[in-house]
Amino acid sequence: xxxxxxxxxxxxxxxxxxxxxxxxxxxxxxxxxxxxxxxxxxxxxxxxxxxxxxxxxxxxxxxxxxxxxxxxxxxxxxxxxxxxxxxxxxxxxxxxxxxxxxxxxxxxxxxxxxxxxxxxxxxxxxxxxxxxxxxxxxxxxxxxxxxxxxxxxxxxxxxxxxxxxxxxxxxxxxxxxxxxxxxxxxxxxxxxxxxxxxxxxxxxxxxxxxxxxxxxxxxxxxxxxxxxxxxxxxxxxxxxxxxxxxxxxxxxxxxxxxxxxxxxxxxxxxxxxxxxxxxxxxxxxxxxxxxxxxxxxxxxxxxxxxxxxxxxxxxxxxxxxxxxxxxxxxxxxxxxxxxxxxxxxxxxxxxxxxxxxxxxxxxxxxxxxxxxxxxxxxxxxxxxxxxxxxxxxxxxxxxxxxxxxxxxxxxxxxxxxxxxxxxxxxxxxxxxxxxxxxxxxxxxxxxxxxxxxxxxxxxxxxxxxxxxxxxxxxxxxxxxxxxxxxxxxxxxxxxxxxxxxxxxxxxxxxxxxxxxxxxxxxxxxxxxxxxxxxxxxxxxxxxxxxxxxxxxxxxx
Amino acid sequence: xxxxxxxxxxxxxxxxxxxxxxxxxxxxxxxxxxxxxxxxxxxxxxxxxxxxxxxxxxxxxxxxxxxxxxxxxxxxxxxxxxxxxxxxxxxxxxxxxxxxxxxxxxxxxxxxxxxxxxxxxxxxxxxxxxxxxxxxxxxxxxxxxxxxxxxxxxxxxxxxxxxxxxxxxxxxxxxxxxxxxxxxxxxxxxxxxxxxxxxxxxxxxxxxxxxxxxxxxxxxxxxxxxxxxxxxxxxxxxxxxxxxxxxxxxxxxxxxxxxxxxxxxxxxxxxxxxxxxxxxxxxxxxxxxxxxxxxxxxxxxxxxxxxxxxxxxxxxxxxxxxxxxxxxxxxxxxxxxxxxxxxxxxxxxxxxxxxxxxxxxxxxxxxxxxxxxxxxxxxx
Numbered sequence: 001x002x003x004x005x006x007x008x009x010x011x012x013x014x015x016x017x018x019x020x021x022x023x024x025x026x027x028x029x030x031x032x033x034x035x036x037x038x039x040x041x042x043x044x045x046x047x048x049x050x051x052x053x054x055x056x057x058x059x060x061x062x063x064x065x066x067x068x069x070x071x072x073x074x075x076x077x078x079x080x081x082x083x084x085x086x087x088x089x090x091x092x093x094x095x096x097x098x099x100x101x102x103x104x105x106x107x108x109x110x111x112x113x114x115x116x117x118x119x120x121x122x123x124x125x126x127x128x129x130x131x132x133x134x135x136x137x138x139x140x141x142x143x144x145x146x147x148x149x150x151x152x153x154x155x156x157x158x159x160x161x162x163x164x165x166x167x168x169x170x171x172x173x174x175x176x177x178x179x180x181x182x183x184x185x186x187x188x189x190x191x192x193x194x195x196x197x198x199x200x201x202x203x204x205x206x207x208x209x210x211x212x213x214x215x216x217x218x219x220x221x222x223x224x225x226x227x228x229x230x231x232x233x234x235x236x237x238x239x240x241x242x243x244x245x246x247x248x249x250x251x252x253x254x255x256x257x258x259x260x261x262x263x264x265x266x267x268x269x270x271x272x273x274x275x276x277x278x279x280x281x282x283x284x285x286x287x288x289x290x291x292x293x294x295x296x297x298x299x300x301x302x303x304x305x306x307x308x309x310x311x312x313x314x315x316x317x318x319x320x321x322x323x324x325x326x327x328x329x330x331x332x333x334x335x336x337x338x339x340x341x342x343x344x345x346x347x348x349x350x351x352x353x354x355x356x357x358x359x360x361x362x363x364x365x366x367x368x369x370x371x372x373x374x375x376x377x378x379x380x381x382x383x384x385x386x387x388x389x390x391x392x393x394x395x396x397x398x399x400x401x402x403x404x405x406x407x408x409x410x411x412x413x414x415x416x417x418x419x420x421x422x423x424x425x426x427x428x429x430x431x432x433x434x435x436x437x438x439x440x441x442x443x444x445x446x447x448x449x450x451x452x453x454x455x456x457x458x459x460x461x462x463x464x465x466x467x468x469x470x471x472x473x474x475x476x477x478x479x480x481x482x483x484x485x486x487x488x489x490x491x492x493x494x495x496x497x498x499x500x501x502x503x504x505x506x507x508x509x510x511x512x513x514x515x516x517x518x519x520x521x522x523x524x525x526x527x528x529x530x531x532x533x534x535x536x537x538x539x540x541x542x543x544x545x546x547x548x549x550x551x552x553x554x555x556x
Numbered sequence: 557x558x559x560x561x562x563x564x565x566x567x568x569x570x571x572x573x574x575x576x577x578x579x580x581x582x583x584x585x586x587x588x589x590x591x592x593x594x595x596x597x598x599x600x601x602x603x604x605x606x607x608x609x610x611x612x613x614x615x616x617x618x619x620x621x622x623x624x625x626x627x628x629x630x631x632x633x634x635x636x637x638x639x640x641x642x643x644x645x646x647x648x649x650x651x652x653x654x655x656x657x658x659x660x661x662x663x664x665x666x667x668x669x670x671x672x673x674x675x676x677x678x679x680x681x682x683x684x685x686x687x688x689x690x691x692x693x694x695x696x697x698x699x700x701x702x703x704x705x706x707x708x709x710x711x712x713x714x715x716x717x718x719x720x721x722x723x724x725x726x727x728x729x730x731x732x733x734x735x736x737x738x739x740x741x742x743x744x745x746x747x748x749x750x751x752x753x754x755x756x757x758x759x760x761x762x763x764x765x766x767x768x769x770x771x772x773x774x775x776x777x778x779x780x781x782x783x784x785x786x787x788x789x790x791x792x793x794x795x796x797x798x799x800x801x802x803x804x805x806x807x808x809x810x811x812x813x814x815x816x817x818x819x820x821x822x823x824x825x826x827x828x829x830x831x832x833x834x835x836x837x838x839x840x841x842x843x844x845x846x847x848x849x850x851x852x853x854x855x856x857x858x859x860x861x862x863x864x865x866x867x868x869x870x871x872x873x874x875x876x877x878x879x880x881x882x883x884x885x886x887x888x889x890x891x892x893x894x895x896x897x898x899x900x901x902x903x904x905x906x907x908x909x910x911x912x913x914x915x916x917x918x919x920x921x922x923x924x925x926x927x928x929x930x931x932x933x934x935x936x
Contacts, residue, residue: 014917060903071894077589078892078899080632 003038003046007120010088012039016111018092021049023118025086030056033493034514035144036121037090039112047108048121048129049090050512052490058082090118093511096125103128105510123147129510137182139175139466140517143501150515152179154186156508157464158406158443161434163414165451165479166468171500172447173198175466176410177520179445180357184210189404190357191348191381193374195413197363198524205521211356217365217373218345222258222280226251228376231425232337233329246288246322249313250330254283256311266290266308279343285330287313292323340369348377349384352403371417375425378409378433385440406441409433414446415453427455434461452478464506468517470494490514572806576817576824579804583821583860583883585890589899592891593629595884597675599892600626601900602665604657604680605908607915608649616649618642619915620657622664623907625900626673627892633900634673635907638664641918652766655773658686662776665791669783676888677784678901679793683872684800686777687831687853689770712767713836717843774837775844781853782845784874790885791874794901798870803827803859814859814868821896823860823886828876830854860886866896 010025021039025031031054038046060075060082076082092112094105126148136151157179166172180190181204192199202212226248230236237244257263263283267275270286291305291313304312315323334341351358360377362370385405388398411417417426433444434457446462448454452474459478470476471494480491490503490512497503500519505512593599604622611617619641626634640660644652661679668674784791803810803824814824830852842849856873873885889898 059906062906067895074589074894075899078593078627078633079903 003040003117003119003122007122009037009118009120010086012112012114012116012118013087014114016114018108018111020092021090021112021116021118023088023090025088028084030054030084030086031088032144034142036126036142038119038121038125039090039092040116040119041095041108041112042110045095046119047092047095047112048105048125048511049092051088052091053089053492054086055088056084056086058084096129098128102132102134103510105129130513132510135186137179137186138518139178139182139504140500140502140515143514143516146516150504150509150513152464152504152508154183154188154508156506157445158408158441159438160463160507161437161443161461162445162464162466162506162508163451163454163459163462164445164447164466164468165470165475166449166502167471168449169499170469170497171502171517172449172468173412173524174500174520175468175502175517176412176445176447177202177522177524178518180410181205181208181210181520181522183408184208184355184357187354189352189354189407190410191352191377191407192357192359192410193362193370193377193412194359195362195370195411195416197361198412199359200361200363201523202357202359203523208522209355211353212359213351213356214359214361215348215351217340217360217362217370218342219340219373219376220343220345220347221341222278222343223347223380224280224341224376225379228372228379228425231375232333232372233326235329242318242322243325246319246326247284250284250287250326251280253287253307253311253313254280257283257287257308260309260311262309262311269308276343281330281334281341285327285334288323288327288330291315292320292327295320295323337369337372339364340373347380349381349403350401352407354404367416371424371426374411374417375429378426378429381407381409382429382433382436382440382442385437385442389440406443408443408445410445410447412447413449415448415450418446418455418458419453420455421453427458431455431458431461434458451475456481464508465504466517467494467503467505468501469497469499566807570817572804572808572813573817575804576813579825580814580818580822581825583823583862583886583890585821585862585887587887587891589892590629592888593627596888596892598626598628598673599676599678599898599900600624600665600668600674601678601898601902601904602661602668602680603901603904603908604661604664605905605910606653606657607910607912608644608653609912609915609919611643614646615643616646617915617919618644618649618653618656619910619918620653620660621908621910622657622660623904624664624668624673625903625907626668627900627903633903635903636664636668637907639910647762648766652769655689655769658689659769659773659776662686662773662780666776666780666783669780669787669789669791672787674789676790676792676885678889678898679791680795680901680905681793682795682798682800682870683777683781683791683793683853683874684831684855684857685795686773687833689773710836712764712771713840716768716771716840771837771840774834775841778833778837778841778849778853779845781874782841782847782849792885792889793872794889794898795870795872796867796897800870802829803857811859811868811870814861818861818868820864821861821866821890823871823882824858826856826858826873826877826879826882828854828856856882858882860889861896862886862890862893862898863896866893869897 008026009029009031010023012021012023031051033051033054035051037049037051039049040046060079061072066072092107094107097104097106123145126142126145130142130148130150132151135154137154137157138149139152140150142148142150164172164175180192183190184204185208194200200214202214204210204212229251230244230247233247235243235247254263257266258278258280264275264277267282267286270289272282272286272289275282287307290307294305295315303316304314306312348358348360360373362373365373381403384403388402388405391398411430417424418430419427430444433442437444444462446454446459451459451470467479470479476491476494480488494503500517502515502517503512504515587595602622602624604620606618606620608616608618619639621637621639624636638660640656665677665679668677781791798811799809801809804813806813832852838849854876856875856877858871859868860871861868873882892899894902
């Protein structure tokens with residue numbers, strides 16, 4: 001592709017390396033950070049590069065001794081408009097080569113020569129790189145070249161995970177909504193954990209293909225594993241072995257009773273408050289209560305307390321204290337997680353479908369309940385995905401209720417549930433998905449405004465990143481450390497990005513790109529309240545009501 | 557303790573305060589930069605720059621420059637630059653290169669005066685210092701080697717005229733620098749003056765070369781003065797630093813006293829003096845310019861602070877100016893000053909600046925590869 005003389009930006013000056021050059025700009029040209037340039041190399045070829053830093057100055061207003069505006073104004077009065085100069089750094093990305101498998105970039109082995117011409121990269125070449133002719137997720141346009149659309153590779157996005165990082169109000173949720181909608185158009189499957197009800201009333205853009213399903217945050221209590229129960233109850237084998245052993249016995253006994261259709265009658269008999277039919281948690285409370293009563297009344301003649309239908313609970317002589325403790329913890333769990341745990345709730349995973357985004361509105365939940373919900377769902381999803389893939393590999397039919405794969409799981413406010421300074425269930429589950437999800441078709445997208453609070457191991461596995469405005473220096477440094485594609489120069493510009501402008505790096509784009517993200521055409525339903533409008537509305541409604549006014553109103 | 561007292565007295569005593577304050581007059585200038593340019597017509601700031609780089613064992617490459625920034629109200633400044641590059645021996649290289657630079661600055665100012673580019677020419681430094689300079693090698697090891705006698709000076713003048721024959725005035729150093737053949741000619745001229753060089757006479761040949769260089773610089777400044785007088789240009793030199801003590805006749809430099817004992821914009825009572833110029837320079841300049849130059853050069857000298865809080869400057873004006881002319885000129889300079897320094901000079905300084913890196917890059921650009929300097933063994 002030939003370079004046009006009118007696109008010339010400047011001339012390379014010393015010293016050059018195979019990965020970076022600097023150039024001085026032509027008179028009247030001001031290079032833009034993030035723009036793509038073509039640096040002429042030997043043999044008439046050129047190398048694609050990105051401008052990562054620009055300095056500008058004037059010949060007349062230079063010098064450290066210039067200390068006040070009035071001095072500068074006097075100089076301008078004497079010389080007229082100052083003559084500008086500009087100098088830019090370019091990170092070299094490679095020579096664009098088109099082969100049978102598409103466009104590839106090959107880094108040169110030798111630096112470009114000093115004195116080489118620098119041109120605006122041809123739009124056609126940029127399109128070949130950023131808008132390849134294959135299914136993709138159009139996220140926006142290059143910030144400096146609006147005519148070049150940027151497509152994200154959904155395969156890489158899901159298999160190498162994604163982090164969307166920015167301060168509040170920089171456009172994270174919009175970017176997520178754009179991606180989700182485009183994935184649905186590709187018949188993709190998305191599960192979105194919405195911690196602050198930002199997507200609770202989400203609607204897609206007019207004419208967009210796909211479906212939005214919003215779920216209340218519920219876990220089917222009967223789908224919880226023993227280890228999940230132990231986590232919820234705060235009981236570990238290492239710290240409270242006896243209680244853990246009794247918990248296991250209760251859990252097994254409850255399932256035995258449920259298998260024999262005796263669970264509900266036992267729950268009734270034990271007088272468990274607010275019982276729910278078939279609820280394993282109720283059953284465990286009931287069994288523990290019955291066993292405790294038997295021990296207290298001295299009925300147990302043997303080491304097994306009979307419950308019902310031949311199901312018994314093995315106890316020893318010190319069982320009473322353990323059972324007391326367990327009843328207390330199980331009852332507290334039931335009461336505190338009443339909103340979350342239900343024996344009739346559909347399994348979240350069972351609602352996943354191609355072309356659908358399932359939004360789990362976790363706004364009403366506290367952080368610990370949200371932790372259980374997300375951790376449980378991720379763990380279950382990964383386990384089910386493993387079953388599906390394993391069945392596929394062995395040529396067997398996957399289970400009928402198998403989740404559709406691949407699936408992208410989006411977690412908003414990820415720093416709350418995957419913190420760097422304490423263990424959470426979600427952190428454990430997310431780290432497993434981050435490590436293993438690639439093989440089993442489970443992709444993770446973490447959205448956060450405080451990257452430095454995120455678990456570094458998990459974040460480092462989010463190989464793709466969409467980074468919008470990041471102001472806090474520690475967050476910037478953290479993002480830099482966790483992102484191999486992000487140069488120091490680009491990090492410096494993160495605070496100056498405008499709303500909706502993002503640096504995108506990772507294998508889902510062939511090259512790092514600074515992008516103006518499209519505006520989501522649908523509604524998210526959870527946008528921030530506009531204070532002035534709300535107050536004005538309140539004022540107009542209060543005016544319509546009679547009021548005594550003044551001090552009387554305050555004192556009643 | 558005695559030494560400390562002595563230093564404190566030299567630096568901080570107030571002995572001269574009454575004399576300096578009595579000499580000081582406040583300067584009230586309300587001219588804007590545009591008004592001051594309109595009053596002055598066109599103003600040129602002239603400055604020079606130089607750089608030296610080790611090139612070889614015992615030799616250095618030098619570059620000198622001179623720049624003119626010409627300002628006229630309502631127009632973009634015109635900027636002129638000229639460079640010389642050459643090779644010089646290590647010994648006294650800095651001083652000799654300074655002589656080259658001063659000569660080039662004088663020639664740039666002459667060009668501006670002759671071509672009518674400016675009505676007011678501002679030189680960086682001191683006209684007086686340029687006029688009274690002596691050859692660099694005059695004081696080399698005094699007493700051990702003979703200095704040039706009068707006969708030898710005459711011989712230098714004759715050789716200078718020979719070398720200059722057919723070459724325009726503003727060019728001997730440039731030609732010397734550019735052409736090995738002419739450089740050889742100059743060196744041979746030096747040998748002709750001092751005879752066949754033996755051990756002791758070798759130093760004399762350096763003296764002869766140095767005298768030729770000084771002659772070039774002296775003739776250049778005389779040519780400038782002649783051109784300024786002929787074209788009616790006002791010639792002013794402005795020095796930021798000075799060790800002159802002739803104004804207040806103290807042990808401390810005049811400029812230090814003004815800095816210490818005066819406040820605000822103002823200026824000292826001007827002193828008019830005739831500066832003596834060496835005969836051999838006068839004669840060479842007379843012959844080359846075709847005018848009979850006699851006697852000294854009249855300069856009006858004063859110290860001025862052009863803005864509140866700024867450092868004082870030593871200002872020399874060509875000719876004997878009256879009080880009103882001086883006041884007008886200082887008001888004009890103040891109006892076009894930034895932080896108390898005339899901006900045309902500042903701009904010329906920026907234009908003329910040659911960094912060592914510039915020189916290195918320039919040499920590389922023309923394919924010059926430095927040879928061994930002898931300091932590689934030290935890892936440098």
